[in-house]
Amino acid sequence: MRLPFLRHAMLPLLAALLLGACHGKDEAAQPGGSTPEAALQASIELLKAGDFDALWKHALPPADYANMRADWSLQQRDLRPLTAEDRTRFNETMQKLTGPDAENRLYAELQPQLAAMERQYKDQLPVLISVGDAMLKSAVAQSHTLSETQKTQAGSVIDVLLPWAQQTPWFDPARAKQAVGVAVATARKLDLKSPEQLRALDFDATMGKYAVGWGGLKQLLAIYGLSVDDTLNSVKLTPLSNSNGHAVVKVDYTLLGKPLSAETALLQENGRWYSEDLLRNARQSHRQLQQQAAPASAASAVTKD
Template sequence: MKPKPSASVLRVLAAAGLSLLLLAACRKQAPEELAGAASEPAASVRQLATHLQNNDLVGFARDALPPDVHARLDSAWRAGHSRWPLTELPLDDKLVQMLAALSAKEAEKTLQRSFDRQFARQDRDLKEAARTLGLFGVQYVKNEGDYTQEERDHYAQVIAALGDWAQRAPLGDPALARATLARLAPAARRSGLTNEQALNEAGMVASLQRLTPVFIEAKATFARYGLPLDTTFTDLRTGLVEEKGDTATVRIHYPLGEREIDTVVSLTRRDGRWYLTDYLRHADAVLAAVPAPDTLPPAPAADGEPPTPP
């Protein structure tokens, strides 16, 4: 008769087996690197995703544009002419309105009552609305609007992925809505950014710092509804497609819900660093629209005094 293994040996074997299973799972889940991942253009794109994963909105804005452009945008922000990088978000023009609604007194109760009247347990209608909006959104970005071809290809994939997610998400769940409002409303109140004047006075950097808790809670909300954005940022992979002089093309691949987004972006090198060409284009458009100093209206004067010239 063969001797039975001792309990200590069984424990060692079990621990070793568990370790092997965990290692195998890690190998299975680890995203595969793309060709050219170590290149500077590919690393620059990946760095921006890392900032978002780490909830570092200030770092994202700092590394997304050259320092001189960043400084000019901060000045434009204080004058109320820019809200970049918030303008890279969907529904950016509704952000202040949403912050104000969430910051209102007893917003949790007021917004919950509104949710209960309009959306609670209306899952079928919400999913149909999401499906319709998704179809419309894909067609819109493919054919309308001021988008580059790269943006059209990318946004169409993102909208389709979000449409799929919305078909499965418990959007009509009152308990989830209550939990979301209980966390988002206090974060919005702490920001103190409930109107345009508050954003102007804070400036770009301080505004992004104060919006960070809202961003964290927004990501947590999406995770509760089945869309873990941190997984998107963590598993984002980049690879170099082409580099010619001061221009480059980088492939981006990342999971979003049940879909895999696969797209390419263009980068431009300025002063030795690589930046997304679309971000540079958006920033240039914002700065080009800033009124010149001699076209600004005169500053208000005290009673009995002439207006101060610009």
């Protein structure tokens, strides 16, 4: 249900958009920004609102946005066929999340497990989280889509998230009950009846589902003490440079009470400003998909002849 570009671009995009002031609906309704700061500020409005289609339309030049939409069908065409196991697993999961009285049923099933899980994993969890922290940092270090500056900035974010993850009361019954309620409400809003329906979603419908999932994720994180919107609202922008169609903006923000900063490079095209890393990733993904599609098209033409 996603393009490789969306997976590879999301981290640099979110890094570029960690800010909170609103600049104006006129900027959000147009591709790019009239200034580097305006481009970032308008994007965060759309990100906070969960309007992902409008976000990509704003964050990419018109031709690149059109390519991304056209590439959607290429990506969907290459998905592996669904199996009976896929269908069974999907149907069982959605039935649990959306069936009658799902909130109480799921919590009744989860509640007796919480104390046992806490006894079993309480001492191990900090160690397991530390292992996950090391693996995540290794993945960031080996990333081919992040610059060295972005890797350093991502490492700083991970360092702040580690103690939060280790100290959060994941097995607290009250929080677990709230989390179950959010998961059920989100699943119902997604309104997915079958894996075939999920596979058949077009680009616009998928962006709408992303919006629902994003809203649910923010609620879940807030239950456990991490407010995405508070972090976004804390950001302050400082222009560092702007010449010859290239600009750098410093982004200062607070994550879980810890001050952090990042630098975002922007590029001017046709009088509008865009994230330089986002453009590079979008265009690289488009080229790769076109190259992958070319042999398939040639083989199809030969078969027809």
